[in-house]
Amino acid sequence: MDYVCEWCYLGYGILKDLRKAYDFDLELYPIEIHPDIPENGMPMIWHVHNKKKWTDQLNQLGEPYGIHFINKETFSNTKNALILGQYAKTTGKMSDYTDCLWDSYMVKGMNISDKTAIYSIGHNAGFSDEQMNTAFEDPIYYAALERNQQYQHSFGTDQVPAFVINEKYIMIGAQSKDTWEQLFQKIKEEQS
Template sequence: MLNLKIFSDYACPFCFIATGIFDKLKKDGVEFNVEWIPYEMHPDIPLEGKSVEGKHPKIYAEKMYEMLTKLGTEYGIEYKIQEKDYNTHRALLAGEYAKSIGKYDEFSKKTFKAYFTDLKNIGDKDILDDIAKQTGLNVEKMNKLIDSGEYEKNLEIAKKLIDKFEVEGTPTFIINDEHKMVGIRPYEQMKRSFLAY
């Protein structure tokens, strides 16, 4: 059985593509377990978000958008041009709650879509609650656990794994706890790389 770890953040557009890759692997009959490890890329971003203006030259942003659109089409994923980056801390904690009740896949896809397609601020508690509700999560219980600090320890465990595997960016895949692969490639190439080990 193939075991995959993916270090991911909801602010990582290529991690959204990974959800499509994993779905396609399942359709292709590849048997695997996947563990999503939270990796908070920009903990310093305020809850109201931060403008991306000046972050990269406009031509870079346009080329990135073109590339993401091309990659996403294969998986039915739509991207829109970002005007702001958003804080993902609470969303990552909510993801840990979703994992605990077996709803992570659905929750994560809705959260990525909210960020990259609907351009919503997933740092906003009300928006996150709405995503959780759409996923069928117990919003009151989720918030109680998040606010009690229940899932902060999961992020601490994730930091230890980040150090252990020397992860420096997202998405980073760890194949069978040994081999590291960084970034997204065309589907057949990803599949070959996963199955090579």
């Protein structure tokens, strides 16, 4: 998943909603899908030509799950956000950080290309400046992003979101609640 990906945010939200009824673990693997985005981001209009229509469609899809999108001005570079996300994963705060980050970007429209914004989001997720500095300085987190991409490719896809279930099934895209429930039922039947 990449924090710039609306479909990842939608898929994540649908799965979080499903956790109310189903018991499963959700592990996120940060992947940079648009390394070509300039360091400071770019105008959203360069990525999506009719922003309002795009945002309205996303909000219509997200409404049943309480997921909201703002009509963003910036299509952000997510390198720093993903590095800190990978660090958050190693500290057990991935879910908190991801929730804070997506709220800041998808709901409030914050430019997460800005490292100051990332530090603010990191503080909200419970990280100190020292912890975040460590994450940005340690090459292990950059290498982990590469491994995440290789892991995804091992399942024969480079699309996001890509959900791997029990190392057996793969779901591409933000699938509906009904589609997930059908898969969960199939897995339950297989385990019986």
